Amino acid sequence: MGLGRALVAGSGVETLIRYVGSRLLQAIPLLIGVVTLVFVILHLAPGDPTAIWFNPSIPPEVLERMRESMGLDRPLYEQYLHWLKSFLTGDFGYSYSQFRPVSEVIGDALPNTLLLGGVCLIVVFGIGMAVGAWQAVRRHSAADSMLTFVTLFLYSMPGFWLGLMLILAASTWLGWLGLPVSGMTSVDHSLLGPLDRISDIAGHLVLPTIALGLGSAAGVTRYVRGEMLEVLGQDYMRTARAKGLTERTVILRHALRNALLPVVSLLGLYLPLLFGGALVIEVVFSWPGMGRLMYDAVLARDYPLVLAASFLFAVLVIAGNLLADVLYALVDPRVRHA
Amino acid sequence: MHEVRSNGGPSARRELDLLFPGLSRALAGRGSGFLLLGAWLSLLALAVYRRPRIAEFISHPTGSGLVALASLVGLLALTWIAGTRAVDPGDPSGAVPASRLRSDRRAAIGIGLLVVLGSAALLAPLLAPFDPDLIDLGAGRLLAPSASHWMGTDELGRDLFSRVLYGARVSLLIGFLAIAIAVTIGTAVGAVAGYAGGWLDALLMRTVDLFLSFPRLVLLITVVALFEPSIPLIVVVLGLTGWMGVSRLVRGQVLSVREREYVQAARAMGYGSGRILRRHVLPNVATPIIVAATLGIGNAILAEAALSYLGLGVQPPTASWGTIIQSGGDRLVDAWWITTFPGLAIVLTVMSFNLVGDGLRDALDPRRGG
């Protein structure tokens, strides 16, 4: 762990801050790199933002003027510099496919993705850790081998297909559940009181979360089971039992704490997966999040929106990895107090 | 057939194998015997049952037809050779801890499934009951699964079972090729970064971070829009965006192996780093790469299916599992079979890869035991 080496040098909080600082500094060129790469690739693709407006009756000269107003006629590097300057000063530009400023468009979509991604993360790691640990403790039992098969089955399932099957089930034999199958809020949402609004959104969250989370939950379960098995084989478990502690204390206080350490780093890996993976799920469930926004924006060649969304995605990924590293250091004394 | 000696000594049983490979082992109650025999008989039955189609493939050779014929002959030869090999003496089964066995069994099931899936894909032109692209706008449209159409028909009356079989070819092909590219790039980058260290290592790892934080979707859509969407394109794109994990894995392994004495010894003897990398470091890194590759194929197949579902993957008329699912997407409720069966095929295939990957990993690293 990079953090470990840094902490070895000093100890305590100010090293942590210095480490986080250096990681953030490193992130800046990375972010610029990502956004530049996206800019170049987008402009390489045929077609341009006017594709969305390509209206048979708009005379060619009007289209030309539109292109000029978007600055598409200027050389590529000039467009890039102009965009970078405005981007860095916080002006994300105007989204032509959504007819609204980009910041506003993202402002509406990001919370929805964070909500779905966040809930999924909690469900995934909640289930993953509980089932994984439970299964490891019952190693070689029938439950263990059955669960191993089930987690492998779920882990191999395409998320979008699971989503479709859930919609099929919810609109046929599970119809009596009345689970909403699309969107984030029901129609009269704005009329509902605060509590009903939450339960309304919660209802809409059920199926997408299962579709997005089940596969990852199975993955985390398998990972935690492996980690737990390894910990259960350690010598200090024998010492704990030899002390005469109850089995529950041995498992919770000793085994689980050690097994969950590497799971924290898994968190960093899963962050981009959840937000990236959410795209297909958002399309299937028409969840108004960043994934679907990005999909429509790229198809419509909405350059400002795609660039801003890509930047945000990269920030999420980098923040995720950094968070995982820092969490790992905080949780594992061997790193914190080298 | 000369008379069989009364006590049916081993040599007598061996002759039977010539005609029915694996028979002797089956008689000896060995599982592998039944498997080989079963494979041999079913392949023969297929060849006999599909005589007319084989004749047609020979007279009007088409690409897929020739592949099917070649694989039929190949599989028959393989089974025959395996069947007739001398029955290996009872292997001294040392005290093998139970966990090793279980992981091997999982790997065995995985490999078994893969062999079946692989041969079904290769033999698709012979196995498929109907031509996958044959349209029947009359009575054949949207039939539910039945005896004649095991997986029902789609909205153009095409037989779904045949399309899923042919779809297997596309999906498996893309999975393998994409991972081949990803693993090659990943290993190269990881090895150089791990071995060279210093600024080169930092540079390569920052590039890995760059690719990891890059929205894969933008690259995929742009490339699909830029060039004509086709299988090679999908393979390259999936390969280009899938190598980062492998490179980190390889780098970690190379770092640990590099410190080992025998590598320093090799360096002391003046070997060039290229040779050291190839001869000493990489072979030891091979096992985790194989495991990562096997698990990676599963993910590549899932990625291709998602891409095709979004309309960005394999373009019709070539049918991949993803496109079939997409075509059934809007008929979810009353033509559920169009979406369900290709999905199950994906799950089964990806699971078998994961089974093999898991089995290998646990078998090669017993500490994490099955």
Add this chain to the structure above:
Amino acid sequence: MVASAIEARRGAGSRPFGRALLVVAAFVAGCDSGPPRGADPMRGGDSLAAAEAELRAERAYADGVRQADSAAHASVDERNRYGGTIVVSGRNDIQTLNPLVATDMESVQHQAYVLFTPLVRSGPDFEPLPWLARDWTIDPEGDRITFHLRDDVFWHDGVPVTAADVAFTWERVVDPAVPFFNPAYFDAWEAVEVLDERTVRFTVRPRSNLLYGWAVTAILPEHILGDVPPDQLATHPFGTVSPIGSGPFRFVERVPGDRWVFEANPDFPEGLGGRPYADRLVYRQIPEDAAAEAALRTGEIDMIVDADPVSARRLAADSGLVVTSYPSAEYSLIAWNTRREPFDDPEVRRALTLAIDRESIARVVRGTYGSVSAGPVGPWHWSWDPGWEPLPFDPDSAGRLLDRAGWTDADSNGVREKDGKPLGFELYSTPRQAWQNVAAIVQANLADVGVVVEPRAREQAALIPLVTSPDRRFDAFLVGWSRDVPLDDRDLWACDRVDDPMHFTGWCLPELDAVLDSMQVVPDRESLARLTRRYESLVADAQPYTFLYNVDTILARRAGLRGVEADARGTWASVAHWWLDPESRR
């Protein structure tokens, strides 16, 4: 005599080419199947007879619905029809309520019927009727028209609607800096004069469908947008955040990507029908058909606009729901690039059309909610002649035509050749599911007559440059299109505009140019109809397009939602009269 239609191709309601591709493609995305059990023509049955029987049953069902509706109208006393929230869902979101930029059907209809009060309104046959304008007089020489406005129409912020608003709207529409999507509507309108608060006079040139532009373009509030520089009007938040209208409904809120909410305008003048029955009107975007269907069944929404034929079959079987349809301006076609061999030969084009089973395509893609298209005018247009028959499906005569054109299968390998070159082409379209099915059927049909078809799916933004750039890198192009009331198709066929983006085929005929030019100026409907007939026959002979099928817009609604009389003018035309049975109000 001016005809106007909300569904006009290039009018306010038209769909831009790009949107046409996406929307129409999605629109016809589902081919249909019925519940496996029921007698369902799309399931094939044994012959076309079954399909006809089904069509008759379908119409009978629709008529039955209409009677039930009017009966209900009479039974529930007018007073307690008021109240409740009507929720309507569609596949695409309303992009903006700014009439200067809106290009998609949903936005335009909400502008013209829900939020604003246009100058004039279209009658059932698209003749202009008084609306904001109480009446209008045309000078004897026909070069000046004066509108007298009502005095009881107010903006939702209380400011009265005046002649200044009308003049301001016209000035912005014709202003080159404003990317108005259909300047052709107003190119006959020369100048404007505000005589007094209630009177505005324009100088015009003689033009057919003269007033049609004013039926589909909403009047903008001059007191709000007056000082906004023209080039910033397109990106002004007026369209998406704070639209101030003058129509029967007021804007309440918008949740992007999910819904628009409007509420009844109590001050809407009695003369124009007074306050609408519904308290609230909501428009929700639900792209996924299965989800929309589920929402309708559970009562979460009251009506699906533009429902998918697949769901429509199932929904029709549900007693609590009502499914109706009306002919729309949408149709689908294959455009042949006549600049390339062998599509320059009309005989070959005719053969290709004859060899394509358009009846089956219509049935597979649209079930009973579509019909084979005979030419550039569809059943939704007032001048449509029901007697005009499309070319039959006749592979034999197609084969004979191809033989005569020199394309024969000499080496009898199943593919026709001429001078060694095999007869085949690439058929481009977007990757939408409906187009894949159409392409697969065309591929199979043409294979029977020895023509090799290779379907090529290209994502929309990549496809547009291919078919519109001057070098036209394509053979055939499968696309959905939408017609327009003025039928001003000069940009598709005019000889002097062969290199314009929309001139896919590159085919043109001087006589057709003359016909199209005169269609734009001839004043009376009879001569306009005669010219339209001539236009149809010229195109039918040359077959630059193979016309596939006309699309009917499907409306699936809960039985409790009444008063929905939709026709070619658009789904929302009668929105003010929609009302909910008291017991089915949520």
Add this chain to the structure above:
Amino acid sequence: MSGPPLLEIRDLRVVFRTVSGDAPAVDGLSIVLEAGEALGLVGESGCGKSVTALSILGLTPRPAGRVVDGSSIRLRGEELLRAGPERMREVRGGEIGIVFQEPMTSLNPVLRVGDQVAEAVRAHLPVGRAALPGRVMELLETVGLPDAEQIARAWPHQLSGGMRQRVLIAIALAGDPDLLIADEATSALDVTVQATILELLDRLRRDRSMALLLITHDLAVAARMTDRIAVMYGGHIVEEGDTRSVLDRPAHPYTAGLLNSIPDPARRGVRLEAIPGSVPGIGSWPGGCTFHPRCSRSFARCEAESPPLLVGPATRAACWLLETDE
């Protein structure tokens, strides 16, 4: 000493499930340990010593390992194999403490040292929260750790191997056990530290009049520390007697062989003998006397029948040589 012995193991048999059936790790072991007495259990690795220790505490590695019926482990007459889980928890740490071989990995890396000791104390003694730290400090001091306050707050990875072993001893003593099992407790430490730990164990045993079961492969260590020695081979005891007799007049060839392979200053210059062959793996022990294939003096009967413990000149040994008067 009247009444049943502190610890009596009779016919202990423990088997491990493998691919090819059950393989015995402990095959009919019987030993007796009186209160306050120190017994050395000596044998090469792989003879089942550690499995015996774990079985006493009911910690036989599950599910592979299984104590076969008919085995008996009695603590002051009470059969532990039939004791319930609560009773066994009281015994572990409360009445029998154990110190394992590997100090580097026997402490939980993510818990402070003090907490791991306090946990053991609270498991058996009614010590209130307030008094707990004091009790922990006291324990750490008794095992000879200098700055107990600082050690208690430290993390395991911050201590040396020797210090960690002392902490483990403190943990083992936390519940004031009557018997301390030291399973190769010093083998992983370097020689100098090993001596201090052994001396500590000896002092603790005397101060607390605690019985000690010292499990080791090193006869020299056993010689210094124990009152009696039992030599183990092939899963059971092959020779047993008081320390002096076993060292001076070993009756079993295996014990003699072990003694000859220890470098003894007294016999400088004499070539050390190695016992031919190697210890067979679990489950592949020969029939009859398990040592016979490696025993230079084995004869027909050794191969046929497994000898019980026979009375020898000064010790008891499982070897047919004692019966024949050759």
